[in-house]
Amino acid sequence: MGANHTALDAACPDCGHTQVNRLLRSGGWIRLERELQLPIAAVPEQHRWFIAVDGYAVDAHGNEAHCYIAHHRVCSRRPHPEHMAPIFSAIWQRNRALDGLAFD
Known part of the structure; x- marks a missing residue:
């Protein structure tokens, strides 16, 4: 059975909102915006x-x-x-x- 490389959800140290942490193949972690999956056309490839x-979590190489x-x-x-x-x-x-919070 494959591993699920999701850490426990963790609060952002800056805003306190719970985000999804994912393991990177390099060994680090990335905190991803929790509820959003965006159309790839709206997000620059990098x-x-x-x-x-x-x-x-892998960057810029998905076919989704x-x-x-x-x-x-x-x-x-x-x-x-x-x-x-x-x-x-x-x-x-x-x-x-x-x-x-204000936008300015």
């Missing part, structure tokens, strides 16, 4: 994350129609994601609104 059949994004790019407590695709601004603003 920022796409996929869950491989073995449970590892939808992908995940790294939470740190859209965390409500981090600076606005300037110079990023519009989808990142939209999710950052959504996260700020959910936390009752």
Whole structure:
């Protein structure tokens, strides 16, 4: 039986929201935005994350129609994601609104 390489969900140290942690094949972990799977056309290739059949998070190499994004790019407590695709601004603003924070 294959391993599920999902850690226990963990709170972001900055915003406190629970995110999904996934193991990387390099041995590290990445915190993915929890509930969102986005159409790949909306996310630049270098920022796409996929869950491989073995449970590892892999970047930019999936053949799926939808992908995940790294939470740190859209965390409500981090600076606005300037110079990023519009989808990142939209999710950052959504996260700020959910936390009752201003967009500026």
